[in-house]
Amino acid sequence: MHLLFATSIVPDGALASGYEIANAAIIAALRRAGVRVTVIGFTWPGKPASDPQNTIVLGAVDVRTESASSLQKLAWVAKAMLSGLTFASVKLRVVTDSEVRAAVERAGPFDGYVLNSVQFAGAFERLFADRPSIFVAHNVEHRSAQENAAAAGGLLQRLLFRREARLLKALEERLCCRARFVLTLAEEDRSALGVAFDDRSAALPLVTCAGAPVQNEPRRIDCDAALIGTWTWQPNRIGLDWFLKKVVPHLRPDFRVRIAGGAPSGLTSAHPGVEFVGRVPDAQAFVRGAAVIPLISTSGSGVQLKTVETFELGLPSVATSHSLRGIDHRPVNCVVTDDPVAFAGALESAVADVRDVDGSAFHRRQVMALDAAIRLGLEKLGPVSQEVFA
Incomplete structure (x- = not known):
């Protein structure tokens, strides 16, 4: 089986954030299950993909709000308002649908998509309806946006987070409805996304590294x-x-x-x-x-x-x-x-x-449960070939 792993930022080997650590664990589990995985998405500026032979790079983007200029932030907000997209997804609209479609076709024959979180899938949502998909929900994004709105200090920020929450809720519902199977990173997220059924979803236990950490020297506590x-x-x-x-x-x-x-x-x-x-x-x-x-x-x-x-x-x-x-x-x-x-x-x-x-026993337990959940998702994806799903 050949799957296209569609994500906002492709792995660069740095594992600098929880998102990148989770992606590495999921891709590794898919490959342990015998899946050929091709990753498609963007790189951070100046950071090439760690596995270029199995990666399609659409360009380089810096999606961090905190490091963006005031002008860039205003441009993102304006573009989001005009397009009806979420603030997170509009940051990725630096290429057109046709450019993404051409890049997808360069991946060669493949059987389905792994839609990794909502950002990339939301930015190019119409492009991923032609084949079956697994949706990986890293978070219940609309709930996070609601919590951010409640914690916001200013009225404008609160209103923007409320808008984000409303759009994210609808987007997550669509992605879950279209997916053959949904993988969450926490058991309670299955209920929050409305897919708490064994034939619809499973929670993925994760690990932060391929092998259990080995510490050969006593810790120096400072x-x-x-x-x-x-x-x-x-x-x-x-x-x-x-x-x-x-x-x-x-x-x-x-x-x-x-x-x-x-x-x-x-x-x-x-x-x-x-x-x-x-x-x-x-x-x-x-x-x-x-x-x-x-x-x-x-x-x-x-x-x-x-x-x-x-x-x-x-x-x-x-x-x-x-x-x-x-x-x-x-x-x-x-x-x-x-x-x-x-x-x-x-x-x-x-x-x-x-x-x-x-901690090695904990790591082994996580890997076994992760692989079992991935296999379940692949079974629900089904024995597909190059058929087209409208």
């Missing part, structure tokens, strides 16, 4: 807690704000917290132990240098890949219940609480008694 993420992404920012405003004030003054990753300007904390360190060269080495990992998600959907990575590495953690969505197994060194005072207390207790565990 801070009490470490967080890393893209804090300009609104669901992540909501969780970080909760942590900084609700949890951190209850930590003792000498408790050392290091926060890595892209952060919006003006993000600060009055706690003397909190340090924003920006981007780090090795994310895994960074988190392994902490006694405990706070898992602080409070909004959004899909799976928290930082939770998966923490469990794979066997690191102690304190987690909100929302951080465990999409996770069926919790290791013994993970404490779960949504109470800020209890969260702070659990962090301090974990630092006082650091307990690592072997």
Whole structure:
């Protein structure tokens, strides 16, 4: 079987975000199932595709809102309003339908599509009705947009997020309806998308690397807690704000917290132990240098890949219940609480008694369940050949 994996950004090997880590895991699982996968989408500027022999590149785009100029943001908003597309999808309309169709035809004979999230599928929706498809819902995007609207500080931003939520809800309904099968990254997302039936969908357990992480040397701990993420992404920012405003004030003054990753300007904390360190060269080495990992998600959907990575590495953690969505197994060194005072207390207790565990069993369990869900989706796609579906 030959499938065309249609995605906004094609893999470049960097695995710099949760989206890229999830894509790598899904593509690898499809190939383990014997599928020939050709990826089609855009690259980041200056970052070539990691597998050019099996990738069709439509061009280079930078879709990050936080790094765009004010003029670019206004252009995106205007184009979205005129086209009726979501803000996320309109950023990809730098090529025409005919150009995308010609690129698809260059892929040669193929049996169906894997529509990877809503951005690319929404930008070129009319092009993907000629063959059967599997839809991969990384998140329940309309719910994330609703949460972003509720958390927005200004009226214009709130209205834009509400518009995004309305359009995303309709788009997700269409993509789920047309798909032979829907793959979500969290069990609860199946119900939220209206496909909570075993013949319509399955949740994908994910891994952050092909093999279980192997640590041959003892950890060198140089801070009490470490967080890393893209804090300009609104669901992540909501969780970080909760942590900084609700949890951190209850930590003792000498408790050392290091926060890595892209952060919006003006993000600060009055706690003397909190340090924003920006981007780090090795994310895994960074988190392994902490006694405990706070898992602080409070909004959004899909799976928290930082939770998966923490469990794979066997690191102690304190987690909100929302951080465990999409996770069926919790290791013994993970404490779960949504109470800020209890969260702070659990962090301090974990630092006082650091307990690592072997994360390889968790990784093996995730891979087995991931492969089983992929096989189920491929079975529902059916034994297709080069027939055309109107």
